[in-house]
Amino acid sequence: MALAIVAPNKTDNELNSWRNIFQELAPEIDLQVYPEIKDKALVEVVVLWQHPKNILKTFPNLKLICSMGSGVDHIMADYIPKGVPITRIVDPRLTFSMTNYVVMGILNFHRQINRYIVNKRLKKWDMTQPEIPISVGVMGVGELGGDVLDKVHGLGIPCFGYGNSPKTSFRHPYYYGPQLQEFLDKINVVVCLLPLTPKTEGFLNDDLFNKFKPGTYLINVARGKHLVEEDLIPAIESGQVSGALLDVFSKEPLPETHPFWSKDEIMVTPHIASITNYRAAAPQIIANYKNAMENRPLINEVSTVQGY
Known part of the structure; x- marks a missing residue:
């Protein structure tokens, strides 16, 4: 039986790194890498990242689908064989990198770094309002969002969480569902770390922006499809x-003609807020491969109902 990696957008160097770590940690596994898959009928586990649509239909004997990263929306948006479980990667280093990126964005807004970058180009000496008073709201308070709130709270910055469902206990002030306006009234920095589901796609839109306090700053590090891009510049x-700090986009790489490139108030980064470390991810995939083969419980299994 075989395990197949299907990640056509990864470079040859990246795929070779995955091959090498599997060879090092589990040489007994028959690892095959798309598009060079010898016999799809032998593949019982697939590892996916930005895979070709409907490719799962071509594997008749799947027992497990693994995401190569923490996100699973690329899987949930496609055909999934009935009854086949899905797992994702949970890596403390992913959390470390994501939190540092978000905190960097929050502090850049607080201390107006983007304004000073523009002023340097203009040779403009402007000492007015060097600090913007901030209160931070994080949408999506799973492992990543919870850690962001912990670190922001540790800096002495007021912070609040928001999610789709109520929580009986949470370590920070928390709002959910119909309490959206109450949540937004508390903050002037919005961080999107929501999972991408049919309910949250397009959530960052003109209707939401109109509920913001005027001058609210937006950070999106979740998925590009959370944002209705044409609504942002008018807002x-x-x-x-x-302004906004954006690390994810509906189309990546961001097209050279996209208006975000030329808007000073929008900071663009190329989906680098948090990158999967293959040395952390491969052992989890290998463990779940063995669990699936021996009918043992899986680690980091995803709810196909909730979508995360």
Whole structure:
């Protein structure tokens, strides 16, 4: 039986790193890498990242689907064979990198670093309002969002969480579902770390921006499809949104003609807030491969009902 990696957008160097770590940690596994898969009928476990649509239909004997990263929306949006479980990667290093990126964005807004970058280009000496008072709201308070709130709280910055469902106990002030406006009234920095589901796709849109306090700053590090991109620049130009830090986009790489590139108030980074470390991910995939083969419980299994 075989395990197949299907990640066509990964470079040859990246795929070789995955091959090498599997060879080092589990040489007994028959590892095959797309598109060079000898016999799809032998593949019982697939590892996916930005895979070709409907490719899972071509593997008749799947027992397990693994995401190569922490996100699973690329899997949930496609055909999934009935009854086949899905797992994701949970890596403390992913959390470390994501939190540091988000905190960097929050502090850059707080201390107006983007404004000073523009002023340097203009040779403009402007000492007005060097600090913006901030209160931070994190949408999506799973492992990543919870850690962001912990670190922001540790800096002495007021912070609040928001999610789709109520929580009986949470270590920070928390709002859910119909309490959205109450949550937004507390904050002027919005961090999106929501899972991407049919309910959250397009959640960052004109209707939401109109509920913001005027001048609220947006950070999106979840998925590009959370944001209705054509709604953001008008919201900035109206002053409802003061600016944005975006690491994810509906189409990646971001096209050279996209208006985000030329908007000073929007900071663009190339989906690097948190990158999967194959040395951390491979052992989890190998463990779940063995668990699936021996009918043992899986680690980091995803709810196909909730989508995360």
